[in-house]
Amino acid sequence: MTGGEFEGNCIQPKRFSTRVSQKHNVRRHLYIGCDLKRVQTIDELRAAAERRLPAFAWQYIESGSEDELTLERNRRVFRNISFVPSTLVDTSGLDSSVELFGARLPAPLVVAPTGFNGLAFPGGDSALARAAQRARIPFTLSSFANESIEEIGTIPGAQNWFQLYILEDPSITTRLVERARQANFKALVVTTDANVSSAREWQRRCYRSPGKLSHPHLFDALCHIRWVREYVRRMVSHGEPVFANLAEFFPRRQISAAKAASLITSQLKPRITWDDVRKIRQLWDGPLLVKGVMTEADTIRARNTGVDGVVLSNHGGRQLDCAVSPIEVLPAIRNRLPDFPILVDSGFRRGSDVLKALALGANAVMVGRATLYGLAAAGEGGAAHAINILMSEIHRVMGLLGCLDLACVARHINCPAATHSAGGGDFHCSR
Numbered sequence: 251m252t253g254g255e256f257e258g259n260c261i262q263p264k265r266f267s268t269r270v271s272q273k274h275n276v277r278r279h280l281y282i283g284c285d286l287k288r289v290q291t292i293d294e295l296r297a298a299a300e301r302r303l304p305a306f307a308w309q310y311i312e313s314g315s316e317d318e319l320t321l322e323r324n325r326r327v328f329r330n331i332s333f334v335p336s337t338l339v340d341t342s343g344l345d346s347s348v349e350l351f352g353a354r355l356p357a358p359l360v361v362a363p364t365g366f367n368g369l370a371f372p373g374g375d376s377a378l379a380r381a382a383q384r385a386r387i388p389f390t391l392s393s394f395a396n397e398s399i400e401e402i403g404t405i406p407g408a409q410n411w412f413q414l415y416i417l418e419d420p421s422i423t424t425r426l427v428e429r430a431r432q433a434n435f436k437a438l439v440v441t442t443d444a445n446v447s448s449a450r451e452w453q454r455r456c457y458r459s460p461g462k463l464s465h466p467h468l469f470d471a472l473c474h475i476r477w478v479r480e481y482v483r484r485m486v487s488h489g490e491p492v493f494a495n496l497a498e499f500f501p502r503r504q505i506s507a508a509k510a511a512s513l514i515t516s517q518l519k520p521r522i523t524w525d526d527v528r529k530i531r532q533l534w535d536g537p538l539l540v541k542g543v544m545t546e547a548d549t550i551r552a553r554n555t556g557v558d559g560v561v562l563s564n565h566g567g568r569q570l571d572c573a574v575s576p577i578e579v580l581p582a583i584r585n586r587l588p589d590f591p592i593l594v595d596s597g598f599r600r601g602s603d604v605l606k607a608l609a610l611g612a613n614a615v616m617v618g619r620a621t622l623y624g625l626a627a628a629g630e631g632g633a634a635h636a637i638n639i640l641m642s643e644i645h646r647v648m649g650l651l652g653c654l655d656l657a658c659v660a661r662h663i664n665c666p667a668a669t670h671s672a673g674g675g676d677f678h679c680s681r
């Protein structure tokens with residue numbers, strides 16, 4: 251793949267559609283061609299990803315749990331937050347950088363942990379890590395990654411974070427933390443909202459039994475020739491994708507793609523508590539974050555447990571359906587803890603979304619699907635393009651607001667008179 255082209259399953263006839271509807275003389279549609287330089291938005295990367303991936307792989311990335319109400323809410327909440335710009339401000343020296351755990355980032359972005367990135371693109375973890383490194387933002391490697399801590403740790407100049415699931419066997423936790431330290435990972439993110447495995451029903455419908463695709467989905471996968479070719483090529487050179495970080499603890503058969511679901515179900519620990527976090531605090535002396543916090547009480551608890559920051563998250567709508575969106579609970583939590591590092595994720599697809607979160611009190615934003623769409627559309631180049639899109643949108647919106655730095659953005663947020671209700675209280679936009 252060269253020159254900004256990516257290998258989607260392009261539907262050529264629609265590419266330069268000249269069809270004009272009866273009612274309108276101009277039709278609007280997303281760009282669906284293969285020239286990455288013409289892809290302007292995360293939504294266009296999403297469309298390209300959907301075309302390249304077989305339906306079962308697409309459902310793995312896209313599905314939310316149960317009725318997908320939270321998945322949908324995560325996008326809808328941003329529509330109710332708006333900006334009030336200043337005009338005639340010289341923004342030529344605009345600076346979108348932020349200080350996070352001792353590192354200066356060019357934009358308040360962190361790539362969120364996502365398991366099984368090899369399904370989106372062969373070598374997906376290192377592709378995302380390299381894209382993040384090129385943009386000088388952190389990449390978070392999942393416990394359920396297809397590439398190991400050690401492989402990702404060798405990427406020069408990368409600011410890698412490691413995401414830890416607390417698994418049934420405590421010796422696994424101790425060992426993973428030790429490996430992350432040895433590989434020079436900068437921060438540890440403990441995910442706490444997956445104590446129980448969720449029901450992503452659209453994803454499940456692709457299978458007739460665990461690990462076995464239904465016949466229509468098998469046929470659909472085989473029809474995605476490019477995806478199959480790349481997947482098989484990777485299998486020939488690297489073997490079947492496995493949960494690389496768990497390889498030393500389980501027989502290879504158990505950590506394979508096909509057995510993934512049953513392994514995850516058997517290892518996620520329903521009795522995880524703050525005591526587990528306290529023990530991890532003793533093992534790790536770098537920045538420690540808890541991901542999956544949604545209340546003031548839990549944020550205070552996190553701080554009192556010695557944690558250095560939280561990620562307000564509903565796991566991108568993949569765990570508890572009907573949960574509120576992090577952006578709705580953020581202002582109240584920020585009011586209560588003015589100086590505590592708070593990251594936020596779930597539903598971020600635009601630079602303006604990121605700036606809204608910052609205006610409401612976040613220190614930075616984690617992006618999950620946004621970079622995964624880029625990865626699934628075009629590998630490392632696509633992931634890098636996703637980050638570039640978000641960064642240039644952040645710059646553009648700051649310029650249009652008349653903001654020279656991120657602190658200024660909070661002065662330009664408009665609160666639509668508490669239109670949503672978050673967890674019984676009103677959603678206040680002011681900090």
Ligand SMILES: Cc1cc2nc3c(=O)[nH]c(=O)nc-3n(C[C@H](O)[C@H](O)[C@H](O)COP(=O)(O)O)c2cc1C
Pocket residue numbers: 310311312324362363364365392393394413441541563564565566567568595596597598616617618619620622
């Ligand atoms: C395909 C996929 C896999 C994920 N795997 C993990 C994981 O292994 N660990 C984790 O903490 N979060 C995981 N997440 C959740 C993300 O870290 C993040 O919270 C979520 O994607 C944010 O929402 P967004 O996708 O709308 O940006 C995953 C999300 C997706 C979409």
